[in-house]
Amino acid sequence: MIYIKTLFRNRYLKGLLFLIIVQVFVLRAQGEPTNFGVDHLICEYKMNPISIDVLKPRLCWKLTGAKRNIRQTAYEIQVFTEKESANTLKAPLWSSGKIFSDQSVQVPYNGPALKSKQAYFWRVMVWNSEGESSTWSKVNCWRMGILNAREWKAKWIQSNFKNDTTGSPSSQFRKDFKLNRPVKEAYLYITSHGVYEGWLNGERIGNDYFTPGWTSYNNRIQYQTYDVTSQLKNGLNAIGVTLGDGWYRGYTYDKKKDIYGKELALLVQLEVEYKDGTRGTFISDGTWKTSQGPIHSSSFFDGEVYDARMEKIGWSTVGYNDKAWKQVLVNSSIKDNLVSMAGPPVRKHEKFVPLKVLTTPQGDRVIDFGQNLVGWVKFKLAGKSGDTLKLYHAEVLDQKGNFYTQNLRSAKQEISYVFKGGAEETYEPHFTFQGFRYVKVKGYTGVLDSTSIVAYAIYSDMPQTGTFSTSNPLINQLQHNIVWGQKGNFVDVPTDCPQRDERMGWTGDAQAFCRTATFNMDVAGFYGKWLKDLAADQHKDGAVPYVIPTVQDSSAVAATGWADAATIVPWNVYLAYGDKRILEQQYPSMKGWVDYMVRHSKDYLWSTGTHFGDWLSYAGTDYEDGAAVTDKGLIAQTFFAHSTQLLINSAEILGKVEDERKYSILLNHLKSAFQKEYVTPSGRIASGTQTAYVLALNFDMLPEELRQSAADRLRRNIDNYDEHLTTGFLGTPYLNHVLTRFGHLDMAYRLLIKETYPSWLYPVKNGATTIWERWDGIKVDGSFEDPGMNSFNHYAYGAIGDWMYRVVAGINTSETATGFKEMVISPKPGANLTTAQAELETLYGKVSSKWMIDGKKLKIDIVIPPNTTAKIELPNVAGKVLENGNDIYSVKDLHEIKKVGDTQQMSVGSGNYHFEYTFHF
Numbered sequence: 042m043i044y045i046k047t048l049f050r051n052r053y054l055k056g057l058l059f060l061i062i063v064q065v066f067v068l069r070a071q072g073e074p075t076n077f078g079v080d081h082l083i084c085e086y087k088m089n090p091i092s093i094d095v096l097k098p099r100l101c102w103k104l105t106g107a108k109r110n111i112r113q114t115a116y117e118i119q120v121f122t123e124k125e126s127a128n129t130l131k132a133p134l135w136s137s138g139k140i141f142s143d144q145s146v147q148v149p150y151n152g153p154a155l156k157s158k159q160a161y162f163w164r165v166m167v168w169n170s171e172g173e174s175s176t177w178s179k180v181n182c183w184r185m186g187i188l189n190a191r192e193w194k195a196k197w198i199q200s201n202f203k204n205d206t207t208g209s210p211s212s213q214f215r216k217d218f219k220l221n222r223p224v225k226e227a228y229l230y231i232t233s234h235g236v237y238e239g240w241l242n243g244e245r246i247g248n249d250y251f252t253p254g255w256t257s258y259n260n261r262i263q264y265q266t267y268d269v270t271s272q273l274k275n276g277l278n279a280i281g282v283t284l285g286d287g288w289y290r291g292y293t294y295d296k297k298k299d300i301y302g303k304e305l306a307l308l309v310q311l312e313v314e315y316k317d318g319t320r321g322t323f324i325s326d327g328t329w330k331t332s333q334g335p336i337h338s339s340s341f342f343d344g345e346v347y348d349a350r351m352e353k354i355g356w357s358t359v360g361y362n363d364k365a366w367k368q369v370l371v372n373s374s375i376k377d378n379l380v381s382m383a384g385p386p387v388r389k390h391e392k393f394v395p396l397k398v399l400t401t402p403q404g405d406r407v408i409d410f411g412q413n414l415v416g417w418v419k420f421k422l423a424g425k426s427g428d429t430l431k432l433y434h435a436e437v438l439d440q441k442g443n444f445y446t447q448n449l450r451s452a453k454q455e456i457s458y459v460f461k462g463g464a465e466e467t468y469e470p471h472f473t474f475q476g477f478r479y480v481k482v483k484g485y486t487g488v489l490d491s492t493s494i495v496a497y498a499i500y501s502d503m504p505q506t507g508t509f510s511t512s513n514p515l516i517n518q519l520q521h522n523i524v525w526g527q528k529g530n531f532v533d534v535p536t537d538c539p540q541r542d543e544r545m546g547w548t549g550d551a552q553a554f555c556r557t558a559t560f561n562m563d564v565a566g567f568y569g570k571w572l573k574d575l576a577a578d579q580h581k582d583g584a585v586p587y588v589i590p591t592v593q594d595s596s597a598v599a600a601t602g603w604a605d606a607a608t609i610v611p612w613n614v615y616l617a618y619g620d621k622r623i624l625e626q627q628y629p630s631m632k633g634w635v636d637y638m639v640r641h642s643k644d645y646l647w648s649t650g651t652h653f654g655d656w657l658s659y660a661g662t663d664y665e666d667g668a669a670v671t672d673k674g675l676i677a678q679t680f681f682a683h684s685t686q687l688l689i690n691s692a693e694i695l696g697k698v699e700d701e702r703k704y705s706i707l708l709n710h711l712k713s714a715f716q717k718e719y720v721t722p723s724g725r726i727a728s729g730t731q732t733a734y735v736l737a738l739n740f741d742m743l744p745e746e747l748r749q750s751a752a753d754r755l756r757r758n759i760d761n762y763d764e765h766l767t768t769g770f771l772g773t774p775y776l777n778h779v780l781t782r783f784g785h786l787d788m789a790y791r792l793l794i795k796e797t798y799p800s801w802l803y804p805v806k807n808g809a810t811t812i813w814e815r816w817d818g819i820k821v822d823g824s825f826e827d828p829g830m831n832s833f834n835h836y837a838y839g840a841i842g843d844w845m846y847r848v849v850a851g852i853n854t855s856e857t858a859t860g861f862k863e864m865v866i867s868p869k870p871g872a873n874l875t876t877a878q879a880e881l882e883t884l885y886g887k888v889s890s891k892w893m894i895d896g897k898k899l900k901i902d903i904v905i906p907p908n909t910t911a912k913i914e915l916p917n918v919a920g921k922v923l924e925n926g927n928d929i930y931s932v933k934d935l936h937e938i939k940k941v942g943d944t945q946q947m948s949v950g951s952g953n954y955h956f957e958y959t960f961h962f
């Protein structure tokens with residue numbers, strides 16, 4: 042004490058101490074690295090979103106650090122209304138205070154009501170299990186969108202050309218406007234009936250395509266928000282926007298058009314904050330001018346006709362002479378159905394250069410881009426004024442090597458470009474996309490190479506989260522095909538196919554594939570948006586349309602295995618991202634669908650209605666019991682039960698005790714009714730198909746004592762088909778899971794590596810670069826299946842991807858602490874694979890599992906992200922297991938070590954682990 046007193050009496054020492062204290066604080070504030078930290082702050086699944094309309098947005102962050110067992114024990118969030126405030130001593134708008142919790146994802150903002158168009162800056166600090174705190178994270182931001190329809194000052198405008206109907210030239214809209222002070226920041230809010238492309242001072246606004254995206258337009262239309270600060274200048278500015286038919290009034294399924302209306306319209310509101318603190322708003326209104334531009338026609342199915350001679354040079358720049366343009370009409374469409382864009386925008390991704398330029402036996406000049414992709418071709422070519430270049434798009438060449446488009450049905454997928462003449466002209470389409478690998482070129486004989494013509498993949502901007510690979514190149518190609526099937530069919534909505542005259546949000550396909558999708562990419566926002574449309578388009582009586590957004594007749598609803606997307610998709614989003622709010626958001630829709638089935642069933646059996654059944658299952662006749670057709674009533678009953686189960690699970694999570702009880706009773710009745718109607722006392726199921734057994738087993742429809750024998754029957758059925766699968770859209774996703782669960786892992790692997798039809802690798806052996814709609818899109822004799830329905834880019838059968846991640850590599854979330862908060866890592870080697878590995882970027886960070894067979898040894902590397910725990914299950918253990926060379930029983934970071942049969946189990950926290958042991962085959 043005396044010593045300290047003396048110390049403080051010394052002025053010099055006092056100063057030094059002060060300096061040290063300051064230094065410590067400054068270093069901490071600057072983010073001095075400690076052995077753990079926090080970063081990757083996201084809000085509503087987005088990094089620094091500039092427009093959200095969720096009133097209590099959810100925040101996620103990742104803990105970082107290489108040490109094992111990193112666990113969050115507490116956090117503090119601070120939210121400011123000005124960025125600078127984080128570094129001053131200014132009080133935050135909201136501070137959570139120190140919250141003792143290990144929750145680091147989906148943490149709802151819980152401060153004062155958030156204001157329209159206001160930016161919020163936030164940071165977080167976390168504490169670990171040693172009680173150490175991280176430094177404050179870097180400051181991230183979110184910004185609210187327009188929260189009140191009355192804040193839309195802009196007016197809907199439209200052109201007034203007589204020929205402005207579906208398929209007519211695209212209208213352009215323009216306006217010059219003046220800013221008389223330097224701009225601090227400016228946001229542009231924009232949407233349309235139809236699709237739009239906007240330009241400010243000659244520069245494209247944003248890099249999104251097909252905006253405002255496809256939603257249930259009668260109920261919800263998205264608007265986009267762009268930070269256009271850097272595109273504006275002091276003084277005069279110009280804005281120009283082009284509109285295309287898009288989904289709004291363009292041709293769709295069955296040659297229908299004008300689904301949502303006959304007139305296209307535009308709504309634009311620019312809000313500027315000047316450096317001097319004043320504000321200005323510029324809006325679409327009756328003073329805008331309109332003209333028809335070079336896009337002669339555009340259609341998703343048919344392509345685009347573009348006459349470059351009609352280009353209006355400089356039309357979106359200041360000073361353009363628009364005297365000849367017409368005045369727009371103001372229209373009175375409503376604005377209270379406008380919502381901020383929730384999912385990811387469609388963007389341009391991979392670029393492909395010509396792999397080969399070939400001449401077909403029929404004499405066509407065709408470019409092979411080497412990948413069946415969805416997007417378009419961009420070229421830089423010269424031509425004579427008035428000459429037309431035509432591009433045709435196809436997925437495949439036929440047996441003789443000729444360009445094949447019959448499977449596109451009526452979709453033309455054609456680009457016609459009329460040259461303006463002179464120097465090289467650069468063009469890429471605007472309001473259309475094609476599904477293709479091959480492009481036939483007509484009207485141009487010059488050189489076609491990587492400098493003159495390329496292809497771009499265009500799809501919803503979902504970050505890739507997963508990778509999967511093995512020692513078998515064919516399986517790697519299968520994984521590649523699954524991922525490309527996902528890219529091509531996630532173009533704003535989950536479609537069945539991207540090329541023929543269909544391209545709709547088929548619900549059955551979506552539910553079959555969605556769990557796989559959650560592994561390959563971050564699809565939380567994508568499905569979150571689509572599920573809102575599902576609920577919006579769901580009928581009052583709970584019936585779910587076949588396609589979402591719906592464009593079919595009102596009778597096209599309530600098919601089993603399709604409508605169940607209402608329960609299955611939200612459930613899978615919940616599993617992958619721990620997203621309880623999606624269950625909350627979708628609960629009425631889920632319940633509505635189950636109640637619909639209740640009302641349409643008799644004595645707890647649902648067997649009425651129109652169903653697609655086990656769509657596109659194997660249809661051979663080479664096995665005694667004929668084709669692998671499963672009774673549709675039987676299928677309906679299993680999905681009825683499954684949806685009910687998911688509703689019960691959701692009710693439990695949301696604390697809806699009464700519902701949980703009520704639907705649990707219902708579920709018992711559904712299972713008894715199933716057993717009475719479709720199962721003999723010895724466990725034989727009415728349809729002896731693989732799908733019948735798979736569904737009954739996967740959804741626990743059979744009494745416990747009959748399950749194993751049913752699984753053995755399933756195996757015998759597969760044997761009878763010479764070890765081939767025969768399942769369709771509904772049975773396929775669960776086939777290998779059921780085999781694995783009931784001790785037939787070897788058979789699951791045999792199906793996976795089977796190369797003959799029907800199998801997953803049969804298309805791969807036939808050169809597929811995406812997943813096919815049918816097991817035999819190209820038949821064994823080399824001819825094509827029925828062109829009426831033969832897509833070569835249809836993701837449903839890609840549902841095996843989920844089994845590859847969860848069983849082959851063994852990365853699973855626990856179902857109680859979902860979103861990979863707790864996980865089960867349970868790799869299962871099999872077949873002739875010597876290695877397999879998968880990585881998954883979860884909301885907590887990277888999980889990875891890699892195994893390798895080295896002689897008699899199995900080596901397994903596992904990475905568990907911070908703030909999570911894992912139960913590890915090592916299979917086929919003979920003898921001692923070593924972790925980093927040490928007997929597992931001596932490693933302090935491994936807990937609850939026990940051996941069950943020949944599986945070695947243990948629990949771990951975050952970190953990297955390396956196991957090695959003798960593997961018994």
Ligand code: RAM
Pocket residue numbers: 537543547548549550653656814830835
């Ligand atoms: C076809 C497609 C689609 C399927 C429906 C039932 O249009 O194959 O994938 O869901 O039929």
